[in-house]
Amino acid sequence: MRNLIIITQTILLGVFLAVGAQAQTVKNPGILVHAADDEATTLDPAQVEAGEGGETVILQVYDRLLEFGPSGPELVPGLASVVPTIDNGMISDDGMTYTFKIREGVVFHDGTDLTAEDVKFSWDRIVDMDLPEGQSGVIADIVSDSKVIDDYTFQVTLLEPSASFLNSTVVSMAASIVSQDAVMANGGVVEGEPNQYMAQNVAGTGPYKLKAWNRGENILLDINENYWGENAKLAARIEIGAEPDVRVLGLRAGNYDTIETDPSFVADIEGADGVTLHTGGLLLEPIHVGFNLNIPEGSLPKEDTIPTDFFHDPRVRQAFNYAFDYDAFLYGPLAGFGQFNPHYLPIGIFGHDADAPVYGAQDKAKAEALFRDAGYWDKGFSVSVITEESNLFADAALVLKDSMEALNPNFRINVLAVAEAVFDEAHAQNPIEYAMWVKNADPFADPHPYMSAYQHPDGEWGEVHGFSNGYRNPEKIAELIDGASIELDVEKRAAMYAELQRLLFDDPMWLITAQEGVTMAYRSWVKGFEMNPLWPRPSLRFVYLDK
Amino acid sequence: MQIRDYIIRRLLVLPVLIIGTSIIVFALTRIGGSPIGIYLSHEMNPAEVQEMKERFHLDKPVPVQYFYWIKGVTQGDLGWSGVASAPVVDVFPKKFAATMELAIAAGIVAVSLGIALGTFAGARRNKLADHIIRVVSVGGASMPLFWFAILLLIIFWVWLGWFPIGRSDPNLFEAIAHPTGFYTIDALLAGNFAAFRDAIWHLIMPAVALGYGATAIIARMMRSSLIEELQEDYVDAAKAKGLAERVVLKKHARRNALIPTVTVIGLTFGFLLQGTVVAEIIFRWPGLGRWMASAVLRGDQATIMTYVMFTSILFLIVNLVVDIIYANLDRRVVLGE
Numbered sequence: 001m002r003n004l005i006i007i008t009q010t011i012l013l014g015v016f017l018a019v020g021a022q023a024q025t026v027k028n029p030g031i032l033v034h035a036a037d038d039e040a041t042t043l044d045p046a047q048v049e050a051g052e053g054g055e056t057v058i059l060q061v062y063d064r065l066l067e068f069g070p071s072g073p074e075l076v077p078g079l080a081s082v083v084p085t086i087d088n089g090m091i092s093d094d095g096m097t098y099t100f101k102i103r104e105g106v107v108f109h110d111g112t113d114l115t116a117e118d119v120k121f122s123w124d125r126i127v128d129m130d131l132p133e134g135q136s137g138v139i140a141d142i143v144s145d146s147k148v149i150d151d152y153t154f155q156v157t158l159l160e161p162s163a164s165f166l167n168s169t170v171v172s173m174a175a176s177i178v179s180q181d182a183v184m185a186n187g188g189v190v191e192g193e194p195n196q197y198m199a200q201n202v203a204g205t206g207p208y209k210l211k212a213w214n215r216g217e218n219i220l221l222d223i224n225e226n227y228w229g230e231n232a233k234l235a236a237r238i239e240i241g242a243e244p245d246v247r248v249l250g251l252r253a254g255n256y257d258t259i260e261t262d263p264s265f266v267a268d269i270e271g272a273d274g275v276t277l278h279t280g281g282l283l284l285e286p287i288h289v290g291f292n293l294n295i296p297e298g299s300l301p302k303e304d305t306i307p308t309d310f311f312h313d314p315r316v317r318q319a320f321n322y323a324f325d326y327d328a329f330l331y332g333p334l335a336g337f338g339q340f341n342p343h344y345l346p347i348g349i350f351g352h353d354a355d356a357p358v359y360g361a362q363d364k365a366k367a368e369a370l371f372r373d374a375g376y377w378d379k380g381f382s383v384s385v386i387t388e389e390s391n392l393f394a395d396a397a398l399v400l401k402d403s404m405e406a407l408n409p410n411f412r413i414n415v416l417a418v419a420e421a422v423f424d425e426a427h428a429q430n431p432i433e434y435a436m437w438v439k440n441a442d443p444f445a446d447p448h449p450y451m452s453a454y455q456h457p458d459g460e461w462g463e464v465h466g467f468s469n470g471y472r473n474p475e476k477i478a479e480l481i482d483g484a485s486i487e488l489d490v491e492k493r494a495a496m497y498a499e500l501q502r503l504l505f506d507d508p509m510w511l512i513t514a515q516e517g518v519t520m521a522y523r524s525w526v527k528g529f530e531m532n533p534l535w536p537r538p539s540l541r542f543v544y545l546d547k
Numbered sequence: 548m549q550i551r552d553y554i555i556r557r558l559l560v561l562p563v564l565i566i567g568t569s570i571i572v573f574a575l576t577r578i579g580g581s582p583i584g585i586y587l588s589h590e591m592n593p594a595e596v597q598e599m600k601e602r603f604h605l606d607k608p609v610p611v612q613y614f615y616w617i618k619g620v621t622q623g624d625l626g627w628s629g630v631a632s633a634p635v636v637d638v639f640p641k642k643f644a645a646t647m648e649l650a651i652a653a654g655i656v657a658v659s660l661g662i663a664l665g666t667f668a669g670a671r672r673n674k675l676a677d678h679i680i681r682v683v684s685v686g687g688a689s690m691p692l693f694w695f696a697i698l699l700l701i702i703f704w705v706w707l708g709w710f711p712i713g714r715s716d717p718n719l720f721e722a723i724a725h726p727t728g729f730y731t732i733d734a735l736l737a738g739n740f741a742a743f744r745d746a747i748w749h750l751i752m753p754a755v756a757l758g759y760g761a762t763a764i765i766a767r768m769m770r771s772s773l774i775e776e777l778q779e780d781y782v783d784a785a786k787a788k789g790l791a792e793r794v795v796l797k798k799h800a801r802r803n804a805l806i807p808t809v810t811v812i813g814l815t816f817g818f819l820l821q822g823t824v825v826a827e828i829i830f831r832w833p834g835l836g837r838w839m840a841s842a843v844l845r846g847d848q849a850t851i852m853t854y855v856m857f858t859s860i861l862f863l864i865v866n867l868v869v870d871i872i873y874a875n876l877d878r879r880v881v882l883g884e
Contacts, residue, residue, distance in 0.1 A: 027708075036883075039630070039631070039632055040632060041629075041632040042632065049590065050587045050590065051590075052588065102874035130866065132595035132596070132602075133586070133587075133588065133591070133599065160881065192598065192602075193602075197579070199632075200633070212717065212721050214717070214720075214833065214836060215631045215632065215633050215638055215641075215833070216630075216631060216642075216833045216837065217713065217714065217717075217831070217833040218713070218717055220717050220718075220721070237717060239713070239831070241830065241831065241868075242831050243829070245697075245813050246712070246829070246831065247702070249701065249704070249705045250704075251706040252705060253704060253706075253708060254708075254714075255704070255708075255711075305715055419582075419584075419844060419845055419846060420845060421584030421585045421587070421629075421845050421846040421847075422584055422846065423578070423584075423589060424584050424587040424588060424591070425580075425581070425583055425584035425587060425596075426590045426593065427589050428589075428591050428593055428595075428596040430592070430593035430594075437587050458711055459756075460592055460796065461592070462736075464592065464593065515586060
């Protein structure tokens with residue numbers, strides 16, 4: 001027995017010494033270990049989807065003409081040596097022509113020199129390939145023509161003046177600059193077909209070079225010693241697909257330096273020894289309940305009792321907005337990390353008007369009045385909402401269900417939480433065979449894509465969702481969105497977005513649950529931590545980090 | 548029928564069976580719905596979805612889709628895995644090797660520990676060591692794998708930092724060629740001792756977690772068999788001849804006790820393969836189990852089809868081999884009737 005006690009004491013002492021020692025010792029020196037949520041699907045800028053895991057890598061290994069700086073929306077030179085302005089003469093007075101001076105002496109990872117030909121090739125390539133999963137519209141929808149003036153001058157002519165060209169097109173991951181030689185030597189450019197080489201390799205100029213991509217395991221990035229800017233201090237390893245709990249444990253143990261997490265894990269991280277929790281800022285991807293105003297007859301799930309024109313009535317859409325328990329969502333699934341911002345331009349985006357009216361708080365009396373007015377209070381209804389399972393979207397759908405069913409026992413919300421692939425297929429139908437869905441929007445740096453893609457009655461989604469069937473004044477909304485996109489006077493443009501916010505408050509097409517807060521955890525030994533929500537998730541540029 | 552004729556006949560039937568199986572498997576997976584969802588994002592509009600369907604021939608009727616699939620298979624194209632973001636044919640061998648390596652390592656843990664503990668306990672029936680081993684065995688048989696695995700993870704990865712998770716140190720892994728896909732074997736073939744040590748180091752925790760349950764089963768079987776054997780007359784006779792206890796145990800009783808234990812060992816390999824799914828998820832082991840779990844959850848039909856076809860073909864071949872062995876072992880078996 002005495003021996004047993006001695007052995008037990010020795011083991012426990014060893015445990016405490018080991019834990020104490022590891023809390024102080026930097027693990028994995030010389031390499032940043034980032035635990036990511038998603039596997040990349042492609043590393044090709046011409047193929048990558050907005051917000052997808054591949055953008056995380058593309059941000060590190062490719063450069064763009066301009067970049068967002070570390071501390072906000074200001075643009076800094078990338079492969080273009082100067083940010084074009086009207087004042088420096090690189091934007092024409094009519095706002096139609098942009099000239100970029102290309103940085104000299106930049107070398108691609110494959111050893112070839114960067115010239116303006118590569119820049120034109122990169123932009124043309126995306127448009128020529130026009131892949132459905134890619135973002136060719138980022139360039140094709142705004143650029144009329146581009147040309148090489150000389151080896152180090154690239155000029156772009158737009159279809160019409162654009163207030164968002166620099167901070168939505170030029171900085172886009174899709175507009176990353178690739179080596180023409182590398183692409184042409186490895187499959188070239190074929191319309192409608194992905195380039196397998198580019199999907200799995202890198203031909204950029206960025207501060208990191210791709211060393212290896214082990215599917216489902218890790219992506220290894222080496223420092224590009226020939227980088228034109230300041231070299232990265234740490235190599236990087238992106239660990240893929242660890243369960244959220246394992247990511248948290250790995251961070252606490254010091255095996256990971258930075259992890260992707262969401263607010264539901266804050267309680268597990270807060271106060272952990274040697275761990276810093278970064279909670280500043282807000283994500284730019286509004287989580288919302290979408291309303292379908294284009295429901296085909298007989299297509300809804302059999303449990304649904306609503307008529308197909310249910311959401312054509314603005315009172316019904318308003319009533320849903322008033323009925324939602326915003327507190328329950330913000331202080332439940334989001335653990336308090338976020339903002340009440342039921343508005344269409346997220347906080348932090350140009351044009352967001354803090355004085356515009358918002359729903360923001362549950363108002364049962366107003367919801368009841370509106371439902372009574374619309375004739376649904378007494379007879380009730382049953383309606384399904386489709387969403388992805390096991391994430392914040394499903395949580396938002398459940399809060400909606402609780403809110404509505406508590407408001408009136410005659411109301412029934414059926415939450416259909418399905419696999420991501422099933423949801424994506426259902427949402428991609430035209431028309432959609434569900435009355436409501438919960439998802440987030442893509443993040444943008446400029447207000448125009450938020451408005452044109454999601455709220456315009458004839459926009460990409462507005463048309464599919466039948467918004468022209470429900471807006472009180474669709475022409476006015478379209479006119480404002482179109483006008484703001486080409487308005488170069490900053491004050492006038494801001495005023496147009498402010499007016500749009502007011503119109504959309506009266507005529508909501510979404511129920512925006514909250515603006516999710518940024519929660520990022522990292523080891524305290526990581527230096528130079530900078531996070532910008534305008535960079536693709538997880539909003540980190542590894543080149544700035546050290547330890 | 549001559550055994551040679553029987554083998555030829557069975558080999559001729561094999562392709563028919565494989566094609567029949569492929570039709571059934573293909574039809575069953577398609578009944579679950581179109582696989583297009585795995586290739587989409589929630590921001591794709593209907594026109595883009597249509598383009599994606601055309602790329603993967605999913606706009607065609609199901610029989611035509613089958614034709615494209617079988618044509619691809621004959622050309623070595625098993626489809627695109629949406630989960631792995633790569634061609635299935637590129638990923639499958641690597642994942643399969645990783646899983647087999649883990650299952651074999653867990654098997655080695657289970658067999659060596661199980662037989663040793665069972666022998667030790669059986670030879671010391673109702674003594675303290677026997678009681679302790681029985682408790683440990685009951686624990687192994689009743690403790691859920693996911694719980695034990697997380698326990699190991701917290702103690703040895705988070706607290707002590709003794710063992711890593713994942714399969715390898717990426718720098719060492721990348722430094723050697725991988726002709727077999729088995730990291731341990733490849734490291735030895737490359738003569739890279741550091742990589743071999745790395746492979747073993749990464750294997751220990753998942754192999755122990757996975758092997759513990761099987762260890763318990765084998766140990767209990769070995770113990771009870773040994774106890775039975777030790778009560779046999781031949782053991783008394785051996786002792787009466789003056790043989791040492793150790794010799795009686797090792798040369799006589801244990802050898803006989805191993806016969807039923809070996810049968811159990813064969814059965815536990817299936818148990819180990821099942822368990823790899825949980826062990827791979829918790830320890831981030833990049834194997835077939837984790838990949839397949841994601842594929843099933845996300846509807847990655849190209850991956851699921853490959854896996855099901857692979858196991859079906861394996862099953863058909865194993866059945867053929869077993870039939871032939873039976874015929875060789877027992878001449879009363881009448882071939883082909």
